[in-house]
Amino acid sequence: MATIAFIGLGIMGSPMAVHLAEAGHDVVGHNRTPDKTRPLVAAGGRAADSVAEAVADADVVCVMVPDSPDVEEVLAGEGGVLDNARPGSLLIDFSSIRPDVAVALADRATERGFRMLDAPVSGGEAGAKNATLSIMVGGDAADFEEAKPLFDVVGGMVVHVGPSGSGQTVKAANQLIVAANIQALSEAVVFLEAYGVDTEAALTVLGGGLAGSKVLDQKRSNMLSRSFEPGFRIELHHKDLGIVTAAAREAGVVVPVGALLAQLMASAKAVGDGGLDHSALLRGVERLSGRTGR
CATH class of the missing domain: 1.10.1040.10 (N-(1-d-carboxylethyl)-l-norvaline Dehydrogenase; domain 2)
Structure with a gap:
């Protein structure tokens, strides 16, 4: 079982984090609106007051936020993931963002000693709630294989589609x-x-x-x-x-x-x-x- 930080607990992120907690993982969630952490806590997860707190002890950091600037802020902004997570951690971005931004962020993560996968999802709220999402993953094949058991908890169709940016x-x-x-x-x-x-x-x-x-x-x-x-x-x-x-x-x-x-x-x-x-x-x-x- 992994210690997972999950940043972004909206319509899609919340049920995904809940599934991971119910599967037995130690899930620490953070959301800009703190009330959104309640379903995760009810499922046995924990709430964090900041990104830094959420990622401090994480083996895997998952991000599910609306747009490219949001992902950049969460990962590379002040108090973000790259400054506070443990080097060597696996970063998984479930958000839907520009492919070129995904490539640039993966390069920055690698420079800082992290591994990163872009893993946007399809299936909407129903897919997130039913754990039947299609997940298209870009990044290193070995990192994909390591993350596959986590993807299988939240998705029904999970495919590695190429290098960084390919998922997007x-x-x-x-x-x-x-x-x-x-x-x-x-x-x-x-x-x-x-x-x-x-x-x-x-x-x-x-x-x-x-x-x-x-x-x-x-x-x-x-x-x-x-x-x-x-x-x-x-x-x-x-x-x-x-x-x-x-x-x-x-x-x-x-x-x-x-x-x-x-x-x-x-x-x-x-x-x-x-x-x-x-x-x-x-x-x-x-x-x-x-x-x-x-």
Whole structure:
């Protein structure tokens, strides 16, 4: 059993840390909002008042925070991980950030005597709660093998995809595919409703054919009930599509659908939907179709 520091106990981080504690690991959690440590403590973990306190005796440091600047602050900022963790510790960043930032942070960690994996996840709140996340891991293969038992506690599909930064590149591709699926499903729902079809029955039969997807399975109830409590917020998907379009431009790759999706997600955020689940892209289709009275 390992001593694990877990920094960032939000919608995704909290259930992941709880699973690790329930598996018998000594998990010390820290969150900027201290109340978020309560589920971990209830599961047998411990709460720390600072990053420095959380990582002091850790064998493994896990990070799950919203964006690249947050990861940089947690790892390399004043009072951060690199200044307070024990050299030789394994650092695992579960956040979704820019691939180039992941590479730069891994280089800095190596210079300071640490090992680092970028390990973004897919599956949303449901995947985190059910320990069925897909985890795409970049970094040294030996470090991946060492961390694999921990990944298996929180994930269902765990794959080493290449050197540092590769996990973040695969996650960017994942977010492009997910956004395209959500937008297509949103348009289909509004289209079906416009013709008075039994939409629930329609989605059931569509889900049994080639149009079926995990997005349809997981987001259909949100769309049918117009309930958009966040499992993954629009503002975070907006950030991720910015990563996609910037990285594609840097690589000289054309992503026209990705560019459109980035604009649609930006529109949703701009009109105040940023805190809603990304399935609320449906609201954008309704606005464009003049069907906002539902």
